[in-house]
Amino acid sequence: MPRRVWIGLVVLFVVAAAALTYAVTRPPGPPVLTQRDVDASVQKGLERQAEAEAAAPADATRAHAAIGPSLVLIQTRSTVDGTAQRGTGAGVVVNADGTVLTALHVVEGASSITVSFADGTQSPATIAADQPENDIATLTPAKLPETVVPAVLGGGVTVGSPVFAVGHPLGLTDSLSAGVVSALDRTVTVEGKLKLEHLIQFDAAVNPGNSGGPLLNKAGQVVGIVTGLANPTDQRLFVGIGFAVPIATAGGAAGSPPQ
Template sequence: MARVTAPPAIDTAVAPGARRLLGVPGRAPDPEPEPPPPSRWTRLRTRLARVPRRVWWGLVTLVVIVALVSTYAVTRPPGPPVLTQRDVDTSVQRGIEKQAEADAAAPADGSVAHATIAPSLVLIQTRDTVAGEQQEGSGAGVVVNEDGTVLTALHVVDGSTNITVTFADGTTSPAKVATEKPESDIATLTPSKLPETVVPAVLGGGVAVGAPVFAVGHPLGLTDSLSAGVVSALDRTVRVEGDRKLEHLIQIDAAVNPGNSGGPLLNKAGQVVGIVTGLANPTDQSLFVGIGFAVPIATAGGAAGSPPR
């Protein structure tokens, strides 16, 4: 009999570190499995790594600018409300009211003029005996120099030998006529006694038709009175007592009466722009009917030694 022997046994043990071969003997080993594809994050990092650095800085700058703009848009204060016609009307009305309040609080022009001239105003009184009868007269004047020289109208003191002046502080003094200008009805007086403080008036310049003016004097014995008006005309010529003609006068509509003669005509700043000399009255009475006249200070001031204006 033939002897049958068993085929050699196949060692299935795998040495450590060796890859176990599966399959049938004599067959090629299975191929190695492919590595898994890279994750999305890995691919993204790879792509980002390829971006140039200057692009990164540009992106960072853009992000910062966007952040700043967003912050400003959120935190900036609200803009002004839309202006409506009602708002405009209300603002205009408030402005008018405020101006009216300011005008009401401000002193009137006449008040300013009077306060300015008051320390320089003088009362002139005359007392003479004519044909055995006592005659008295009064008028106004204004101190124009530091030496106490008083400027007035000539007809107030013309021919008088007894002249008394009373200053604003109550000081009374005899006075004498220093200069006369009959052609303009202007005279100056020199008092023999002066007050402690002599306050000369400020002389102004010319005036225009329509300008506000103030006459200050002692009409009808009412001392220290002010009347207001405007310049009605310039360069007027009138005839006065003694058939004298006065020229280049200022015509005014401020009330003047006996006692105003010789007093100052003022502008709204209280500067002397003329000396009141007379009034016009068709009835030949010494009462005011709406037209008065004053000698311009450019003419009157020359009698007191003031330079031409």
């Protein structure tokens, strides 16, 4: 047999032996993916997502935590027809200098105004500026807490957006209620005489003590200042409709730029 043929046979044998060895020793390939495997993987992914969502704080929780250090309790004293009266409302710190933004009707005509900050600091305050046409006022406290935390002001809202009203309804301090924006650009008459325009209408519960407090978006940004509620019985109790001055309007009283 010619030498060239012998060499060819040897090479063929070596190649065959190598192929056989690889076939015997190679690691097993991936298992065949079945529909059951796909369904199980998808189910596990959904379960992990549900667990993560359950562990995450609710929008209302985040909003409340964000506004907490900036929320103010406002207490007033006044004399009406010779009778001493006390009032309660809410406000929010909007500048590093301690300026408090609130509703004008909360403090209008008061002989004394006291603000209580989130850390417990109490101070007399005076009206620094007002916008009667928008029922907005700013207060200057005589004493500030050791740390002043201004709220973050938000932008505009749309109908259906979740919102949260934070204040002190009926003396229940630091209360949050949740709802949605029901309508925009509303005009209402409050206290039987004052017409307010371009208001945010919302359905989060508000009662006396909420006035002047912040209306928040889900990020805890102030999108409005609560100014009133609609009640055909004139009992000043909530029946499902509240109103807030948009922060783009209210913030102007505090020297804030338009939102």
